Amino acid sequence: MVSRVIPVDGFDLVIFGGTGDLARRKILPGLFRRFCAGQMPEDARIIGAARSEMDDAAFRETVAEAIREFGGAQGADEALAEAFLERVGYEHVDATGETGWESLKGRLRDGVVRAFYFSVAPSLFGALAERLRSFGLADDESRVVVEKPFGKDLETAKALNATLAEHFDETQIYRIDHYLGKETVQNLMAVRFGNMLFEPLWNAQYVDHIQITVAETVSVAGRGSYYDTSGAMRDMVQNHLMQLLCLIAMEPPARFNPDAVRDEKLKVIRALDPVDHHQVVRGQYEADDTQPGYRTHVDDLRSTTESFVALKCHISNWRWAGTPFYLRTGKMLRSRTSEIAVVFKDAPHSIFGPEAGTHRNVLAIRLQPNEGMTLGVTIKEPGPGGMRLVDVPLDMTFAEALGPDAEEVPDAYERLIMDVIRGNQTLFMRGDEVEAAWAWTDPIIAGWKRRGDVPKPYDPGSNGPEDALMLMHRDGRKWREIKA
Incomplete structure (x- = not known):
């Protein structure tokens, strides 16, 4: 090839x-x-x-x-x-x-x-x-x-954008988010908009919910002074997870060029409903036998900064009305995993009876490790004994499909720096995107301060605080497992 x-x-x-x-x-x-x-x-x-x-x-x-x-x-x-x-x-x-x-x-x-x-x-x-x-x-x-960080709130983001605008036009400014340089993130757009198979199903009629997970095993050691002024909401949700949400939820752009793509991403952010505080869970990892806790790493035994966030949000437009999006990210979790999971609805009627169980198609887009995609499909379990159904993954990992002669997948920074030289801003955030994301995030953070909320403790190497599990259980759903 x-x-x-x-x-x-x-x-x-x-x-x-x-x-x-x-x-x-x-x-x-x-x-x-x-x-x-x-x-x-x-x-x-x-x-x-x-x-x-x-x-x-x-x-x-x-x-x-x-x-x-x-x-x-x-x-x-x-x-x-x-x-x-x-x-x-x-x-x-x-x-x-x-x-x-x-x-x-x-x-x-x-x-x-x-x-x-x-x-x-x-x-x-x-x-x-x-x-x-x-x-x-x-x-x-x-x-x-x-x-990044492109400011620490809407006010500082506007000031930063204004400062840059005094000397450079927006077409000259490249706000880099390395998540957008990942091969699988870009492949997501190809899968969505290059295949008739998926796009007709990419809406509230067929999608039950979408999960976006960015889990890290590392602590904040060595970054404590910065991280304690930021927290997971500012450090991850406002930028990385927001960009993934935009790409998974955006309308098809008229063409694949920078402003057309970024216009559609901006529409998603502006369509996000405000998040009720009952739909947000904050966490902070504790110490165990081998690791100090978060507060030791930041040298503040009274810190209320979150190292974990999970939240449920809705997009008020025709495509996604009624479909929840669940986002979570945190430090010191069970494994290093970044994944977008599109969970499709049950079939309207099962001809196999209740003994066949419940089965759902899930399109899982893995950003790290082992970048790729799998589509869970339901088949008959081989062997005699009746119609027993089982879910198996249909692997769409592009590295395997392209074969051993395919070029090694570049690191995200490699791709993005070369895009700067080419003058291609498609995978870079525009100033109004950054400000819209802060406008949605700021009220959540302000609500924590106003109510005096304290993060829920969780054990290192876990899936986060129990309240995050309940966020899904209340809706009759469950998080996909963060595998060790």
């Missing part, structure tokens, strides 16, 4: 925060893997920029270490690494001062795409954007990539 890859123009990519953890773990190794895949043009250049004082050689050694640790199987290939490192340079730059900007400008070339990755705290976005313009590094064709 021949892979059709959209070519990438020559580019200068400046990574502000180039010595930081995100650059080391994701951005630089991802660029290296795209280089190994032959997707990086000969005239591509990557420039790290940060406060640390070092020269090109020292930064290249830092990048080489990151490649060896996070670059995958190809990271051990010294020849490939050396060829990649020839494209890498470094500038000592003061984001809020004058140091380094003229020198950085001297490295940039005319006639190639200029992209600037803000892998720094949001408090520095304004200073960076202003200096890119005032020192003449950026023009009207340049692109800027900004990492």
